[in-house]
Amino acid sequence: MFGLEALDLARIQFAFTVSFHIIFPALSIGMASFLAVLEGLWLKTRDSTYRDLYHFWLKVFAVFFGMGVVSGLVMAYEFGTNWSGFVEFAGNVTGPLLTYEVLTAFFIEAGFLGVMLFGWNRVGPGLHFFSTVMVALGTLTSTFWILSSNSWMHTPDGYEIVDGRVIPINWLDVIFSPSFPFRWAHMSIAAYLSVAFLVGASAAWHLLRGNDNPAIRKMFSMAMWMALLVAPIQAMVGDAHGLNTLEHQPTKIAAIEGHWENVPGEPTPLILFGWPDMEREETRFKVEIPVLGSLILKHSFTEQIPALKDFPKEDRPPAYVVFWSFRIMVLMGLLMIATGFWSLYLRWRHHLYENKAFLRAVMFMGPSGLIAVLAGWFTTEVGRQPWVVYGLLRTKDAVSNHGVGQLSLTLISFVVVYFAVFGIGTVYALRIIGKGPHTGEGKQSTAGGPGHDRHTKRPLSATNAGFEQGHTHDDLDRN
Incomplete structure (x- = not known):
């Protein structure tokens, strides 16, 4: 096929x-x-x-x-x-x-x-x-x-x-x-945020159509409070999860970062965008910010993170998948945080239920939680390749003989x-x-x-x- x-x-x-x-x-x-x-x-x-x-x-x-x-x-x-x-x-x-x-x-x-x-x-x-x-x-x-x-x-x-x-x-x-507490917390919070934005989007849709009643307003208000309070917490949990992954699955982090090799004595930059090329062993068309990779993952201005070339080719995950799935997840998270703070501003100005631009934004954010869940799951599972049980059993040895x-x-x-x-x-x-x-x-x-x-x-x-x-x-x- x-x-x-x-x-x-x-x-x-x-x-x-x-x-x-x-x-x-x-x-x-x-x-x-x-x-x-x-x-x-x-x-x-x-x-x-x-x-x-x-x-x-x-x-x-x-x-x-x-x-x-x-x-x-x-x-x-x-x-x-x-x-x-x-x-x-x-x-x-x-x-x-x-x-x-x-x-x-x-x-x-x-x-x-x-x-x-x-x-x-x-x-x-x-x-x-x-x-x-x-x-x-x-x-x-x-x-x-x-x-x-x-x-x-x-x-x-x-x-x-x-x-x-x-x-x-x-x-x-x-x-x-070692990874369980971080992954359980990350997934549970992701489920809460997925529902919060689904509820918020449905309320926004009704408000835009003129279906305005106390129940609609209440569920919209509750959803926006959830976005404001929980989305930043999810970002902190995600950071802790990343540090745990760096400790136990450094190859995955290198693929997520699209980082191929370290320059002696230089901190690791953060690659915002690019295309990891597995054959050429480089990230093409990359846009990067100096030092920021070390700062985020090592909380240091000098320490380097592992690079893909530090590991054998047969142990590297497909970087082009996890590189972009991770960025989609992060983008959804940042948009959730921005939506929460936007709602706080409108609540302070007493325009939470009337601002049509905001209502349309929340409506389009409805599937954002589920998109983030899927993107995060792809990052986690594809980033584990070529292993089913990390370091113990390869995927090719786990499949049935069909x-x-x-x-x-x-x-x-x-x-x-x-x-x-x-x-x-x-x-x-x-x-x-x-x-x-x-x-x-x-x-x-x-x-x-x-x-x-x-x-x-x-x-x-x-x-x-x-x-x-x-x-x-x-x-x-x-x-």
């Missing part, structure tokens, strides 16, 4: 499926916590705006959560079908870690998701809020175990190799490998099915967002009340009538 080998097709297939999968869990993680905050504020203040927003975003969460589960199941099978060498070598580590994810995160989510989606008028307000918090905790727990497994592949620790297989000797070192024809067929099938299924799901979620929250959504009706509306509902009825029939905590005094 297009002159590609079986290894190339297996890598493309996994990259394609993981790119789809990472989007929906990121949205589920951020949105679950957002819903917990909304319901907590509703219970504390009795402000119906928070209740209306909770019901509105719960519909969207249900769709994203379902697509995240479906896309994740496929990847579990891919490990066995396409990467049997990896499973045989590292299965004693990654298998238990993924099992822990099922035994903790999945059980938490499965146990409380039904109450969260359909229990608003069936259980007391305290239990319903507890269920929402537990689902949010479950999503973060899932992130914990997935990132623990993936981080171990980047910075393996707590193991020994016996008969060509990894054997865990210290599970705390395995779980909390033919080009088999992998071509499955790749084409995945592309067709994924765009059909997840395309439809995404359009459906956007249609829900396009309708916007309405004042009074979830109010008591004659059909409902705690313990009265017990009609069986379809799983996705949470997206329509299920929230229009008596889903309210207005009966708090009766519980």
Whole structure:
């Protein structure tokens, strides 16, 4: 297929499926916590705006959560079908870690998701809020175990190799490998920012169309506060993550920087733009700032960072990919920070909801969080090449013995099915967002009340009538 080998097709297939999968869990993680905050504020203040927003975003969460589960199941099978060498070598580590994810995160989510989606008028307000918090905790727990497994592949620790297989000797070192705390924090914050800008963009879209109500304003205000406060924190976490990567994966940093060789006695410049040429071993058309590379990565005006020519050719990642994916991620982060400070200025001038230029900017920033997540993931995973387990197992030794024809067929099938299924799901979620929250959504009706509306509902009825029939905590005094 297009002159590609079986290894190339297996890598493309996994990259394609993981790119789809990472989007929906990121949205589920951020949105679950957002819903917990909304319901907590509703219970504390009795402000119906928070209740209306909770019901509105719960519909969207249900769709994203379902697509995240479906896309994740496929990847579990891919490990066995396409990467049997990896499973045989590292299965004693990654298998238990993924099992822990099922035994903790999945059980938490499965146990409380039904109450969260359909229990608003069936259980007391305290239990319903507890269920929402537990689902949010479950999503973060899932992130914990997935990132623990993936981080171990980047910075393996707590193991020994016996008969060509990894054997865990210290599970705390395995779980909390050197890169794990930075990567878990970076990914979790990225999920929150992704949802913040999705929420902010949807509110901006409604405000530009003249759909101005307290719920729209509230969710826009909350999103902009999140951008202002959390985006700078993400930049600091990213800096710490970079320093950790420099210590444990210096080749990746050299590729990210597009830095090929050091000049004796000179600090390392920062290359802003250019094209890393793997054959010529140079970054062409580069625009650089002297000294800044050393200052950012070594916090020094004199120390040099490792260069790509310091490592054998066979150990270098494809620098042209990680060089640009990293810059896309950083650009999105800088735009998020700028958006947050712009919102602060407009809030001070009392024009936050009326400035059309700002509203259009926020609307176009809607996918920025997800773009940053994908770009960051490409930087991390492609930058690890040519290793699957860094320094221990090469990608070419991890792939299953499949033919080009088999992998071509499955790749084409995945592309067709994924765009059909997840395309439809995404359009459906956007249609829900396009309708916007309405004042009074979830109010008591004659059909409902705690313990009265017990009609069986379809799983996705949470997206329509299920929230229009008596889903309210207005009966708090009766519980």
